[in-house]
Amino acid sequence: MIKIAIFGYGNIGHAAEAAIRKAQDMTLVGVFHHDEADRVIASEPDVVLLCTPTREVQEWAPLFLNKGICTIDSFDIHGEIYPLAENLTPICREGKAVAIISAGWDPGSDSMIRAIMTALVPEGVGYTNFGPGRSMGHTVAAKAIAGVKDALSMTLPAGKGKHNRHVYIEIEEGYDFEQVKAAILRDDYFAHDDTEVELVPSVAAINTTNHGVHIERNGLSGDTPDEQIDFTMRINNPALTGQMMTSCARAAYRMRQRAEWGCFTTIELRPIDLLPWEREKAIREMV
Amino acid sequence: MIKIAIFGYGNIGHAAEAAIRKAQDMTLVGVFHHDEADRVIASEPDVVLLCTPTREVQEWAPLFLNKGICTIDSFDIHGEIYPLAENLTPICREGKAVAIISAGWDPGSDSMIRAIMTALVPEGVGYTNFGPGRSMGHTVAAKAIAGVKDALSMTLPAGKGKHNRHVYIEIEEGYDFEQVKAAILRDDYFAHDDTEVELVPSVAAINTTNHGVHIERNGLSGDTPDEQIDFTMRINNPALTGQMMTSCARAAYRMRQRAEWGCFTTIELRPIDLLPWEREKAIREMV
Numbered sequence: 001m002i003k004i005a006i007f008g009y010g011n012i013g014h015a016a017e018a019a020i021r022k023a024q025d026m027t028l029v030g031v032f033h034h035d036e037a038d039r040v041i042a043s044e045p046d047v048v049l050l051c052t053p054t055r056e057v058q059e060w061a062p063l064f065l066n067k068g069i070c071t072i073d074s075f076d077i078h079g080e081i082y083p084l085a086e087n088l089t090p091i092c093r094e095g096k097a098v099a100i101i102s103a104g105w106d107p108g109s110d111s112m113i114r115a116i117m118t119a120l121v122p123e124g125v126g127y128t129n130f131g132p133g134r135s136m137g138h139t140v141a142a143k144a145i146a147g148v149k150d151a152l153s154m155t156l157p158a159g160k161g162k163h164n165r166h167v168y169i170e171i172e173e174g175y176d177f178e179q180v181k182a183a184i185l186r187d188d189y190f191a192h193d194d195t196e197v198e199l200v201p202s203v204a205a206i207n208t209t210n211h212g213v214h215i216e217r218n219g220l221s222g223d224t225p226d227e228q229i230d231f232t233m234r235i236n237n238p239a240l241t242g243q244m245m246t247s248c249a250r251a252a253y254r255m256r257q258r259a260e261w262g263c264f265t266t267i268e269l270r271p272i273d274l275l276p277w278e279r280e281k282a283i284r285e286m287v
Numbered sequence: 288m289i290k291i292a293i294f295g296y297g298n299i300g301h302a303a304e305a306a307i308r309k310a311q312d313m314t315l316v317g318v319f320h321h322d323e324a325d326r327v328i329a330s331e332p333d334v335v336l337l338c339t340p341t342r343e344v345q346e347w348a349p350l351f352l353n354k355g356i357c358t359i360d361s362f363d364i365h366g367e368i369y370p371l372a373e374n375l376t377p378i379c380r381e382g383k384a385v386a387i388i389s390a391g392w393d394p395g396s397d398s399m400i401r402a403i404m405t406a407l408v409p410e411g412v413g414y415t416n417f418g419p420g421r422s423m424g425h426t427v428a429a430k431a432i433a434g435v436k437d438a439l440s441m442t443l444p445a446g447k448g449k450h451n452r453h454v455y456i457e458i459e460e461g462y463d464f465e466q467v468k469a470a471i472l473r474d475d476y477f478a479h480d481d482t483e484v485e486l487v488p489s490v491a492a493i494n495t496t497n498h499g500v501h502i503e504r505n506g507l508s509g510d511t512p513d514e515q516i517d518f519t520m521r522i523n524n525p526a527l528t529g530q531m532m533t534s535c536a537r538a539a540y541r542m543r544q545r546a547e548w549g550c551f552t553t554i555e556l557r558p559i560d561l562l563p564w565e566r567e568k569a570i571r572e573m574v
Contacts, residue, residue, distance in 0.1 A: 015508070015509050015511070016509070017509075018509030018510040018511070019409075019508065019509035021510075022409065022410065022507075022509060022510065023409070078574070079571075081570060081571075081574050082567055082570045082571055082574075085570065102574055105407070107574045109403055109406070109407055111573050111574040112399075112403055112558050113400070113403065113518075114573045115558035115559060115561065115562060115569070115573045116396055116399055116400065116558055116561070118561075118562060118573065119396070119530075119531065119534035119558070119561035119562060120392070120396055120522075120527060120530055120531060120534070121530075122306075122309065122310070122530070122534075122563070123309065220309075221302070221306065221522065221523065221526040221527045221529070221530035222302050222303070222304075222305030222306035222309060222526050222529055222530050222533075223305040223308075223309065223526075224302070224305070224523045224526035226523075227520070227521075227522045227523065227526070227527065228520065228521045228522070229518075229519070229520045229522070230517075230518070230519045230520070231400075231516075231517070231518050231519075232516070232517045232518075232519075233407075233514070233515065233516045233517075234514075234515045235407075235508065235514045235515070235516070236508065236511045236513075236514065239508040239509050239510075239511030239514070240407060240508045240514065242508070242509055243406075243407055243408075243409070243508035243509050244406065244407060246509075247406035247407070247409075265559075265570050265574045266574065267557065267558045267559040267569060267570070267573050267574060268557050268558075268559050269557060270554065270555050270556060270557055271399050271402035271403055271406070271554045271555075271558075272402060272554040272555050274402065274403070274405075274406035275402060275405060275406060276409070280369055282402070282554060283368060283369045283372065283552050283554070284366075284368075284369055286398050286401045286402045286405065286554050287365070287368050287369075287389055287394045287398040287552045287553065287554055
């Protein structure tokens, strides 16, 4: 049995808990809040799921990796993924542990899909179209604006990898909607996209964790044109993130057993390592 | 540069040649017919693509693996893939080579997609729906029936992983269509599916190598239901097969360099190894 700890108990921590309880090859050794790192280590897990905010991964991961405990995170700032891997790699090797970073769905499973599509259609164009669905990051950014009482920022696909945003807000008493709206539109999170801000009586009433993605690639296999590949999901955002992190925990455990210490992204994982079965069953069922 | 040889020069061999010529990290050392195995070895390739019929893989692969030359095939008899892997594994280890088997699109890239979908939605139902498109195996089987002058067998998706077949034939002079049709319907290749046989003036006029697949999976991530994932391709059958085999040649070469000798299916490959880039570029572009 693979011993797993959950560190950070928000939406993703709760979802990961459900995924671990369903996995017959895993035991949940504990669920810990972000001020309990010492208790995580004392629980002697094989793998800890870092369900803390993305910006804290660099801070927490070394604590566990140093002790030989593998870490999984869903770090999602695309431009900073490679530097994070570079930073964690020596720590993993020193601690004889495996870190799998950016192991949610995008980055994460979508990254694996993009790599496979590109192997099939090396010359071509590809787009990742998100939504419609709730953007966790943009929702947090909108809530941080002065006068915003509650917010929900939806990502709407506009085609060819472009997106529009639709921000639903409630405002605090004494604030003017037009001024709050202008502040949101000036915010760096929203300034680059076509964004609509709408005042609603209750954000809670329209809340959703549903999300989706459409990854498309079109081009040539060899010199044959017009190959078309599409991958589409309609999913629950935290549930899929927690599930992918849990499946990656299995991969990290196996890689540590094989002494493949280091920090890896999902495109560096073997898909078979995500599955609970022995090799023969995996090949017979999946290949 | 990775030195590649093509062994067998039919539809797939031709498609692989185009894919190799496009790959900037590969050199094509030669294209060889199936009676030229000695010349393949003399050309000292790193990897040989076995573009011979599926049934011949077990016969040819050991010749090359014994010499430390990696092999890639598109062996497509699903129930016999694991036994083939078992047979080739000791030969690979002895020869310090890597065999990647069943490395077309199904089995092949579709197998990787199914494994990733299952990691995301462990409890659920999945279906692989082929076509509409030309079935290479069923077309050959129809052509082998006495009285058939030319044939094209199309696979038509009937939903939930079920398929119908539509066989277009021309018949030899002196044969009766109804009798030829009855012989086709009795053949083991066609006896298990809903099959329609149609007499046409010219099979060549309706010939196609276009094909497609829709892989779907629906179920739970953790305890959250109604997750829905779909993967769809419209592709040229030999072109995609030749391209996937070529991308897998790169993976085999790298795995041999890392002394990861053995026989592997596509679900045991890291997607990054299919791509021509160095690690940093692959992570920055794909993750």
